[in-house]
Amino acid sequence: MDANEVENAYFYDKFVNHYRSIVGTDQPRAYDAGSYLTRIEYGRASQIPGALLPAKVELKCVGRCVERMAEADPLGDEPPPCPGISSNPESYPDVPTDLMYDGTAADSDCAGMTYYPTFFTTDMLWDIKTYVSNDGGNTWNPAMQYQTKHGLPNPDGTIGKTLWFDYIQRMGYGDGPDQRLPVINFNGEWLDNQVGACGDSG
Template sequence: MDPNGNSQGFFYTQDTNFYKSQAGAGTLKAYHRASRLARVDYGMRAGTELSTQAPLHVNFGYTGRCEGVTCPTPNGDVPAEFLCASSGTCTTYSPTFFTFYRLQTVISQSLTGSSYGNTDFWTFFHAMPDPGDGTKPALWLGSVIHQGTNLTSATGGWITDPAVVFSGQTLHNRVWATDGLAPFDRYRLATIKTATGASIQVTYKAAECSQTNLPASAETNTMRCFPQRWTPTTPIPQPARTDHFNIYPVERVTSKAGPGSAGAWTWSRPTATSAPRHGSTPPRNTSPALPGRTSPGRRWPDGHR
């Protein structure tokens, strides 16, 4: 609700899971494993949210992460081994949080009389591209298609825009070392092709750290990498260890007009000409997706991720 009494309502769908309490010696306990936004009502006045229909709302549709996506395993990147039923054997001894779903559609609707009519429709298409380093792939948003209601035609229907397409490039998450462990390649956004045919290109700063160029200590670290304690599980399980992991700030964004147009613009990250902006403040942990990670993820200063 805003200061003028306008309000919005958010509605969620929850998924339940169970775990064996007291390190496996207790009873099965239920908890909400995941929540996903199902609908947003807006254009309402304070106090009327549950008694009247909202003038406008947005519906969110979901499907399985591997529905329409080529997954390396039946469950893709979902840790299904942590699922437990309300009865029977359960070897999960604490709550775990994950989802089997991915966002597939967003539909906006407006109230006409006592029923809702469609206005805009977005469809999201995903993939699980192979990172190429032997690690598990992660879900990647490949494209979005927007459709609008055709109000000028006697037969109605939809007017469909060309797809907005997202292309990526793989970069090493882990500071590379020839030690038999993967560099944890992960996709970063590289190019966006817009519905009008324009191209937006993203350029990242190169990795600053290497095995011969690492921060002297975590407390005074101002480099573009950070130490992380983790437990390797591939290709074979190994003891916990500390490695350094890269971050890649955006250095430049270039937009080029589509066919039939001319011109382009470029945004570049300002270059420091004096002391580092962070001074002696060390960058804080922002862990990538790691098996066996032993400390919580945190945010970097200046929005670096």
């Protein structure tokens, strides 16, 4: 709530993982390994009785698989869903799939590997869509879409592929034709690690 008593509500989803606990009884314990914002509701004037909700933002998160990142035009073409992570771990090169445990006795991958919680997510932000409503949220009219594109560059060394924010592109909606705006690129530069080694006088 802001100084004018206008409310904004934030909604989150979470990724639940398990680790193996051997204190007392050897058993899996659930914990929240990661979370992400899914929706924001804007502008409810709480000081006015019967005030209606005028605007919202929806954030869509999807699996961070190589198949989805291969789509050349994510704003124009929705790619198919990612393959299952348990059966296709190679599709998720920057996700620590060896630390994922579903909490069942059948999941033997947990044995001897995950004695402590680890924090990560298997998803990435796919798009952000904004909406306005004239009837308190019964119907929503799209206003703007922010489409992201990610990559998995492989830096020199032993780190391996890492999720990279490649670009964002916007689509505007209104009474006339939809307006597709130019891409905004995020270009990177490879740099040496800045952590000094033993004996480094620099």
